[in-house]
Every structure is written in structure tokens, then in C-alpha cells.
Amino acid sequence: MPTNPVAANVEREIQSLSAGILAKRPQLEGIVKPFAALFIEKARLAEDLNNQLGPLPLDSIGTRLSEGVPVLCGISFSFLKQALDYAFTALAPAVKSRFPAIVSAIDRIETEQRLGALDLSLLAEEYLGGGLSGIREAAPVTELYRQSLGFVVQLTLSAVLQSLAPSLAARAAEIGWDHGHCPICGSMPLISFLSQPPNTPSEYLVGGGGQRYLHCAMCGHDWHVRRQFCAACEKDSSDQHMYFKAADAAGERVDICPHCAHYLPCVDLRETDAPAHLDTMAVGLAHLDVLAQEKGFHPMVRTPWNTFA
Amino acid sequence: MEVNRREFLKVSGSGVIGLSLLQLGVDVRPVRAYAKALKIEGTKEIVSVCPFCSVSCHIIAHVRGGKLISTEGDPDYPINQGALCAKGASMLSMTRNENRLKKPMYRAPGSAKWEEKTWEWTFEQIASRVKKVRDKDLIQKDASGRTVNRLESLFFIGTSHADNEECAAAHQMVRGLGIVHVDHQART
């Protein structure tokens, strides 16, 4: 059963990983540095939250998963309100210090939240459920405010869910989830990875790893899918699956779907003994996002670092 | 309860909400320039089956520009789960090796060498030899006057290296010709 990671370890991993990325690709410094810093803050926060949040009422899950419904979709997030507020308060300074361009927007969100004009739990619920009325209603808004609010909701919810997800992972693993969206929060994957060989006590031909897992953009849950499976259209193409990669970068690639033109970055963990902080790895592949989008493919999920303009 | 996953896509996939690097004040020119300079390789992943023992381990072939560039065990196949033995792992050199036969060839009686031929010539030559023998040797009635329609003077042997579809074609052809000397690796 997955357990919540220790923030200090995650921090070390992110630092070592981003140092490695920048040594290889200094051109990514402007992107990798601020997000790596933000991820470290998120990890610290997740650990904090983990100590605050009680266990989730698991019996409410029922048969959701076996019916193909993610655990946290369509349920009330009122029980997360406090955690979300806490998360926002904790992350806002880091956001402002890393991204001066949006300081005013964040300030305004902070004010509204303090005044009780903004309920992050409602916004989060709607964000996952597919509605965005809460954001629209907060009038009058500028485009930057609106986008920043989306960013804030995404960021805080992600921090909270990342601390929740490990306790739900075992339940999700029980059933053979064969969808392209996350069994826990319903979000699309940010990146996929090919697994390292398993460390089993078996002494004979244990298999070389290479199983493909999708890594959720929101809650960080990893779930197993077939190698040639497209998360967007959920089709398998065992005869024409495609990927592309840079010539000298083993183990880093972008899988593209011949059916629906979506793409997903992928890291092959068999090719590296580097720590596998997948969010940081995804940021470190921003150059592949550029390429994929120039070729006319669409990302599974929009993130700031794969949205260039 | 009905939750339409397309809805999630709309939110998280189409980017209605969220900031761009530009809005965040990040200069994207270096990464664009870097990406532009990269040498990009497009590769296909195609699932095949190892041609050796009868475990039939699945192999993922990585093919670039029509050329096999690497292979790995298919981690999804429930039996090998990505593992391969030494022979399975040597698929690449096996298909690439210099000793492969690449053209139809003919060796004439008494000749000390092979001659390269076309497929058309080869089929024509073989077909006329088969017909000549069959027309002459086909036993339509046996000594007791029973209809047997068998051809004893030609044989067909092989092969467990063929696909099921090819085996079916081979069997149909062989019985159509009347051949009864039929065998293959099932006996060795």
C-alpha cells in the first residue's frame, strides 16, 4: 500500500532531479526552477496536511470504482474546506515570490478568501465535476484574475489531494481500472512512465519492468495501463503505436495517439537510476511539449508549463 | 450515478482555466529555440511474438524509418511480463545478420554454385516440375481398383515456423496435389 512520502525526501529528490535536468538542458531554467520550488512547497504542505486530515470515510466509495466512476467525483468537498484554505494560505507566498507577474491577482484572491467571498471547496468541487460557475460568478473579473483563480484552485486542490490519494490507492488498485482518467479524482494524466524492474524475491527471469503507468496531473496517483493505450480516446494500437524522442535522450519520449492526436510525455525509468519525481520530470520535458504541439498534437491536460502563449 | 468523463476533459484538457507561461512571466524563447534545434526521431512500437520456444513471449519491436532499432519483452503479456531469455533478447541481431538469404536462388545439376533468379522464374520452373511428376505418377486407382488419388513420389515437409494461416494453406495445397508424404518438426 502506498504511503505518504516524507517531505524532506521529496525535496531532496526534486533538487537532485532538477539539478540533473538543468545540467543537461540549461535552456529550461526559467521553467524548471520556479515549478521545482513550488513542488517542494507542495510536498511540505502535503506532509503537513497529512497530519491534519482525518482518514476519508472509505465506505462512501461503495461500487463507484467498479462502475467506472472515480472515487472523488461528484461528492461534496465541504470536508476539505479547511484544508484547502490552509493550503492556499501556505502556497500563496511561494507563488507570488516565484511569479511576480501575477502578484496582484493572487493578492485579490487572498483578500476575497479572507472576506469569505470565495469558497475554495465549492470551486474545487466544480473544478473536478466539470463546472466552473463559481469562477464565473465572481464578477467582475479580468481574464488574468480568472486564469489565476483556476491556477490557484488547481494548485491547492492538487496539494490536498496528493496527501489524500495514497490512502485511496489500495482501493483503486483492487479493481482493474482500464480508463484513461484517474480512478481517484478523475483527472487526466500529466505524464506516463515505464516502470523499473520489480524487486521481487523471485530468483529467475523476473521481467524487465517496462509496465506503463499513467501519473495523475491532479492527485499524483499512478495507475497501470497497457503500453499502447491512449488515455484520451482509450484505444489500443498494438500495430501502429507511435512515439518520438530527441536523438540523444534515451528514456524520454512523447507517445502520440494515431487515432485522436493527443500526446503524453513518457519517461522510461528503466533507463535511469535518478529519483522519480514525476511532476518535476514532466516540467523537465517542456521542450517535448513544444515539439508535440508544433506537430499539431494536443496535451492530455493543460498545465502552465505546457501552455506557451 | 453518471459522471461523464468528457466533462473532465473539457476542464483539464482543453485549458479553459489556467495560466500560460507567458502570463506567469516566464520567457519561453529559450525552450522554443532548444526544441527547434533537437534532432527528433519518430518511432513505432509494434507487438510481435518471439519465434523460438512455444511460450510465445510477446516482443515489442521499436521500428524507425522501416528499420528495427530495438526490441523488448512486452510487459503486458501475462506470461512473460516483459522478461526475455538470451535468444529472445537477440531478435535484433537475428533479423539484421549478414547471412540472411535475400534472393531466390537455383543450383543446377552438377553445378558448384548458386545462381540468383526471380520469383516468377522460380515459380514457373517449380510448377512445371510438379505438374510433370503429378501427371505421370498420380495413383488414381490402386491394385484393387479403389479410387485413391494419391501422389507418392513427391513430398512436403515443414514447418512449425509457419503461422497457422500458412500451415492451413500448406495443408490444402498438399492434399490438393495428392501428396501423402507429409511431415514436419512435430516428429523431431
Place this chain on the structure above:
Amino acid sequence: MPKAFLIDTSRCTACRGCQIACKEWNELPANATKQRGSHQNPPDLNPHNFKLVRFNEHLEGATVRWNFFPDQCRHCLEPPCYHEGAKLVDDAIIHDQETGAVVYTDKTKKISADGFEIIRDSCPYDIPRRNPKTGQIVKCTMCYERVVRGMLPACVKACPTGTMNFGDREKMLDLAQQRLAAVRKEYPKALLADADDVNVIYLLIDEPQNYHKHSVAQKDQDIDRKLFLARLGRPLRRGVEALLNL
């Protein structure tokens, strides 16, 4: 942080995947070999084989013991070959502090045949080989060029049994202790070969001499090891041979 290998021979089935992967990655040509009464082929390390699975068998009562030993450079913590090399040609042999890799460069071509003998004799494990055509001295490179890019050595990537492991030295030492404890239940003689001195740590489940003459360097050495290896390198190998032949 230096890197290390753990080679867990309790899991090795002599499939020779590592031996072949090494050749393929380093683009080393096949040798014209001969059968000499053993499955071990080629018979020894050579300029075209930086890695070799050694086969060794004996009877223990009525039970057959068949041991497999994937031999390669140990990337010593204090490599005597590096010290000897430094006396002969600058930068012919590099000891990379970051990874712990001992790497022989093109410059080893400048070392004479006699110089090579000194280097080979300095090695407690008899690893270095000289390509007679080019004069270059060669051996396992730790796949240095892969490792600095965050990739695993080719032999480790190819191993299907979990025999070959690679990572940060601390992590490998932990894993080595774990595995040692696990296999000792069935193989009380199990040991970690020269774990304090090398970055390629073998977990052996039988007496070292039942694997290979040079599976371990030395037992019960009183004098300072660094000094011993660096200064007495040349007689050392012979000494070990004499010891094991007893």
C-alpha cells in the same frame, strides 16, 4: 555520490544476457572462439569482452554445485591501476570521483606493452586487457557515458533475473546487506566480496575459490589497504594466486 553495482550471484542463471548486452553497447566484435571443455566462452576477458560469465562446478557430497560469476572491473575505491597509470602517462586512466568509475582513455595507447604489464599486475582482480592492434588498454567502463546521463549500465539493464543491480553506493550497500541476510538462511557461507574496497560488490553463496581465482582480492590483510594496493600491487596478484592454489 559514488555509484556501485551489486552482483547477486544467488540469482544468476548464466543466461549471459549481460555479457552480450555489454558487447552490443560497446560495439565489440565477436571473437572466433573454440570449445575447450567448458560453457565459459570466450575463455577469458579479452579486448572484445569487458564482461564474462564464468562457470565453475564441483561436487559437494553427492550434490552438484554449479556457480556462475559475471566477472568485470570492480571500480575499486582506491584503484591501484589508476595509481600505476598516473606514473606512466597522464590522464591515461581516470578515476571519476563523481561516479566512482575507473575509466581507461585513448591515452592508454601511449602506454608500452611493459607498462601494460605493470598495470595488469597491479589489478587484484586481473581485469585490464590490451588490444594488440591499437595498443589501447581496455576494460569495463561502468558505461560511464550512460551513467552520467542518468542511465543504467547496459549489463544491468539487460539482466532478467535481478542479479545485476546498480545505484548510489549507499543504496547498493543496503541492498547487499538485505540480500545477504536473506540468502544466508539457505547458504550459510554467503558473503559480500571486498565490499569495503570496491564499487562492484559480489554476493557469493559459496566459497570464493569456487567461483573464480580472482573473485576476491585478499583475506586478513593487516597493513593499510590503500598502501598495500598502491605499492605492492604487482606481487599481490601472484600472492593471491599462490594462496588460492593451496
Place this chain on the structure above:
Amino acid sequence: MTNHWVDLKNADAFLIMGSNAAEHHPISFKWVLQAKEKGAVVIHVDPKFSRTSARSSFHVPLRSGTDIAFLGGMIKYIIEKEKYFKDYVVEYTNAAFLVNKDFDFKDGLFSGYDPQTRKYDAKTWSFEMDEAGLPKKDKSLQDPRCVFQLLKKHYERYNLDNVSAITGVSQEDLLKVYESYSATGVPIKAGTVMYALGWTQHTVGVQNIRAACMVQLLLGNMGIAGGGVNALRGEPNVQGSTDHALLYANIPGYLGAPIDEWQTLADYNKANTPATKDPKSANWWQNKPKYLASLLKGWYGEKATADNDLCYGLVPKCAKGVDYSYMFLFDRMYQGKIRGGFIFGLNPMNTLANTHKARAAMDKLDWVVVSELHHSETTDNWRRPGVNPKNMKTEYFLLPSAHRIEKEGTVTNSSRLVLWHHKAIEPAGQAKTFGFMLVGLMNAIRDKYIKNGGTLPEAITWQDWPKTYVAEDWTKRLNGIFTKDTKVGDKEYKKGQLVPTFGALAADGSTTSLCWVYTGCFTEEDGNKTKRRDPKQTPMQEKIGLNPNWAWCWPVNRRIIYNRASVDPTGKPWNPDKAVIAWEDGKWVGDVPDGPWPPMASENGKYPFIMQTHGFGALFGPGRLDGPFPEHYEPVETPVTSHPFSPQLSSPAYKFVSSEMDKLTKPGDPAYPIVLTTYNLTEHWCGGGETRNVPNLLETEPQLYVEMSPELANEKGIKNGDPVIVENVRGKVEAIAMVTVRIRPFKVQGKTVHLVGMPFAFGWSTPKCGDSTNRLTPSVADPNTTIFELKACLVNVKKAGKLTEIA
């Protein structure tokens, strides 16, 4: 395999015998060791200590060719110590059947033997029938004429003294195996048997496997998870090529090839369709006429009509009792009776027994068509060492073939799983698929018959034959289509649509199928099921590693055959923890059961062994040519002159051919006292034709060797690595001595018997690597299968001076 590869993990005991699974089916061992970690005992019985032995719980060396003695001892042990699974034996096997009063066994021979023809008349190997026409039974198993009592009596002679004396296995080791394996004779334990060519390549090959089947039936190990008799097929698609019968005696789908006696379709059906009067016996082969009709309709399409017997008359009829397999083919070739032929994707000049003769035989052909990936001993037989091409009159056509990865289609793995492989790259140069060659060649021949006529042209021109080869079209042909609008249940199928399952095949020509067991692999409903890659399974299926949605398995996607025997007569699993099927709420869950009927005890229930006429597992097996019970006979070439079980030294029915090149060594000949066994090695594939062309594999295993014990080497003054000659009456083979403790001398009847082992992967077409080991093996064969005795013959070994084949 009755079971499948992943299912190995469910076993509590493994008897690996006649197989070196870890080296030759390496991935199988992944599952064996998973079971071992959970406490299973893994027993390896084999002449040589191999990597399989190294990873087993223990290894027991056995003199090659004495497996039946070894297993007969186990049968005796199981019966005497009452280790058998009584309910299973009584309910599901023919143990209770009463045997014909005239059946007898004396001096090593069963009743009905004719020494003149070396054949049995099996008339007395039958059961007593009651008035209703059902076999008489004594469920108390006490009647002296019941199968169980006859079995007990038959194996009385197989005591530890006798078995140990002839096999060379110590009594202690015998008991160790018998005890640990027979512990699976309880409902909640499973034992599995893994075998390969080490069992089949003997003159008693079929009976080796029969003996294992009997052990498994006694212990209740058939049909259950972790049980079964599992043939580890030796070749990449040998399961499929056997299903499609690239064999003289069969037509696709395990139907007998027509013979001269069966002049009409009705004759064939009458002679081949078994009948039972027992309503509880499914007697599946009663459907045979439907399968033959669908096959004929598949071959001859529109031209096959009820009026012309579906073109049955055009199909060649073999002469009754004549064997057309390799051994006789090459004998007739040697006698100059064969003019030409096709050798596709095999290397008989290296892999047949007595290859000296095979090579000489091939010289007598007028022409031969060989299709291969590389030059081999067969493609280039005309320039083999010692002959002058000038004198070789045979024409050779050499067709370059495509590798698996260069084409698409299906292969069937050892566990009957039919798997689609995609084409990844174009074939090298002008190489083509076998399909291209076969379809193209046949069209070239057809064109000539259409244009010019000839002898019996309609046998060729009437065939439904495509213009070009498209793999998936043939997958559909295998599955079969309706030739007219048909209703199956409440579902309508149009003419030309795919048949959903073999239950819908018909005897009237309204369906086609080129191999009935494949019907259901490609349907209107689900498309090409061999391409399925869905890992979905129910928790019950997951527990035993069953993957029903991954590809498709014949028959009808059943993964463990005879699975009705895994439940008690009411449908409750013998072992609920590892249930294969279970009868729950009026339906079967788990695997696809052996037929849809309810459990045996219910009114419409059926017996589990549905392919047997009476529905019971055959402890007494009347269907074989060399006896209903396995009996120990020595290999034809044996180092002993007698054995403790009977005066009949070797099989009374084994097959052989005679020519001046077919010499045999007499038993116990002091000139050739050493047993030779042959095998594969991990780095090369079978005859080595492919792998010798991969430099890195050849580097690791470059040349022919002979493995021998230090004791034998000492006697012969041979040192490890010395050049030696291995010789017998048929030839001399040069090899390098590999002196190893992995081969032990045997103590047989008080004397030391040495055994040596050699791989057969080396041949002259790879320079200086040695030449065919099979120049030493004899052309003698199992009477049922005509598989050569490649695993045991006699040789001598001597130190050589300079070698010429190896350098």
C-alpha cells in the same frame, strides 16, 4: 499442455522429467519458481544436471530410456500406500470398468500379439458391456477384472529393487520423489508434470506420457489448477502446425487422414465416428462428420456439393497401414522412389536420426525446393563435406523466407493460445512469407492445369484458392463461414458471415472451417479475437492466473481442459481456493467449462472426460498400438541384455527401416557400452540453423562438445577439452570433451553404466563448428507416432588426434 504457462504457479509439486525447462523454455521457470517460493517442491528427473536442476528443489539422475520403470514404480507406490484420490479415481476414471475376460499380459506381451507382423490385434483390450451397451463397472474396485485391480497387478513387479536396478536411481531417491509427488493425491493439492522431447523421442515415447497421465489420474491432478500433463512444445508454432496437421496421418483438427478402405464420405464417417449408448457421455467425437464436412467445404467451396460427396473423392487416400512419415519417406527416397519435394523451414539433414543416410537419400532426388532464412546443411546438401558437387544431380530451388517479425498472422503457443503477431518490418531483401510462396506456387500450378489440363485437374482447379496471400483472410477460413443463411439460437447469420462457434458447424455443407478447433477465433460479434489484449479477469480468475480476455484459446477459449474434473459431481470445486470452474446459481463461473451441461450428478449432467467415448479418464488405454498399460522396455540400443520386468527386452512393436545404412548395435555390445543422449542448448535453437548465424550467440557456444563424467574420462584417458571421437556402427562424430560432474555414472544391475550427452545444434554449414550429432542416432521409432529414438543409443568414445570437422 492441458493447462497453461501461468497456471504453473498453482502447483504444489512439479515433476519435470524429459525436459530441461529452465534452459529451453526459460520463461516457464518464472512461474515454476513463483510456486517454489510458496513452498512447492520442484523435482527434476533427468540424466544430466542442468540449469533446471540447479534451480529445482532436487535433481535425480536417471538412465536415459527408463522412465516407464521409474513411473511404474510410482504407480505401484501410489496404489500400495493408498495415496490416490479415491473419489476422483472412482467417479472420473475407468478404474471401475471391467475388462474383457480374454485380456491378458504375459512375459512382457499383451494379448493379441503377432510376432510375424510385430503388431497387436487389440480385440481383447476392451471392456465388458452390460445389456444396455454400457461398460460394466465395480465401483468398489474389488473385482479382479476391473481396471484398478489389473493395474495393481501389472505394476506389482515395479518394486524399489527392480526399479532401482534398471534405472540407476538409488532407492532413497526413488522414495524421495514418490513420497513428495504423491502427496498431491488429495483434493486441495495439485501436482503438475512438465515434459518435452526427452519423453517423446523414445521407442516407448507415447507410453512414457501415458504413464504420466495415469499418475495424474490416480492423484486427481487432471483438469485442476496447477495440474495436468504439460507438453512443453519444442518449436515456435508446433502446436499450430500440428493442429493444422502437417502430418501424413491427419487432416486438420485431429481428424484421421482418409485411407483406401474409406471410399466415400459415409465410409469415413462410419469408421471414424465413435458411438456410446450412455446418455451421460458427451462423446464429443460424435460430431466428427460436421468437422470433416466443413473442412471439405472450406477446401472445395462451391464445387463441393452433396451430390459429389463434398469432393471427398478428390482427397488422397493413404494405403492402409503404410507409414508416410520422415523415417519411411527418407528410406523410400534412399531407395530412389521419390522424385522431388518441398522442405520449408526445417533442417532435416541435421535433425533427423541417422543423417548419413538422410543426406545420401536427398542426393537421389531429381529436384527439391527448400525455403529458409539462411544457408543450412539442407539447403546446401549438394556441397557437403566429402562429396563433389559435379556428381550431385539434384536441382535445388532456394526460396528466401521472412522472419516472424517481418510478417503478420497467428501462432498457437504450447497452451493452445492463438496469438496474433503484427508485421513490424519488411522482409530482408526479396525474402517472402511462406504464405506468399505457397499461394503463388499453387497458382502457378493451377494456371497450368486450367490451361493445359492434366491428371485429375479438378482436385486442384476446383479448390477455393485465393489470388494472393492475405493472412487475415486465412484466419477467417480457419474459423469458417456459413455457406447459406442460417439461424443459430435466435440469431440470424447471412451467407458468408463467420461461424460463431464450432457448435454451429454442420455436416450438410452449410458451413466451412479449415480447422474446427479454431472456430470461434474470429467472429462477427467480436472480430479477430486473436488480437485481444484485455487483461480483465474476475477475482476468481485472477486467483489462478486465468486471462480469458487475452487473445483466444482453442477450444472455445477454454484455458484448462478437462476442467469438469476439477469439481465434484455436484459442481463444487475440489479445491475452493484454486477453483477453475464452479456451478453457482444454475450456471458455471470461472473458466469456460468442458461443455455447457450442468454438473455430472444432475439429470442432464455429463462425465468430465468428454473426448473419451465413455467419458472417463483412461487408466486402461486401449487406443495405443503397443498396449493398454505402459510397460518398461529397453531402448533398441541398450547397454543391458536383460531387465527385471520381463524377457521382452525392447518394445515388441517399435518401427524401423532396413538398409545397409541402418545398422543397429546389439544389446550389451562391449564395443559400444556407453549410452548417448542428445539435447539442445540454451544459446542455439534446435538444429542451430538460425542461431549459428548470430555471431554473439556463436561466440558463447561455438563448437560441438560431448559431456561426460570425470569417471568415464578417467577410464578413457580423456582430459577436459581434449578432442575426441564419438562413434558407433552408424558413424563417427568429432567433438570436444567436456568433463563434468554434472553427469554421473549409473549403477545398473550392479554394474557401472556410463552416459554421455551431446547437443545437436552444430552442422558443417557453419565452418569448423563440428557436424551433425545425429549421424550417430538410429532410425528406430515409436510405433504410435514414428518419432525417432533420439534420446538413447549406444556409442563409444575415444581420444582423438587432430580433428577435421572442428578447428
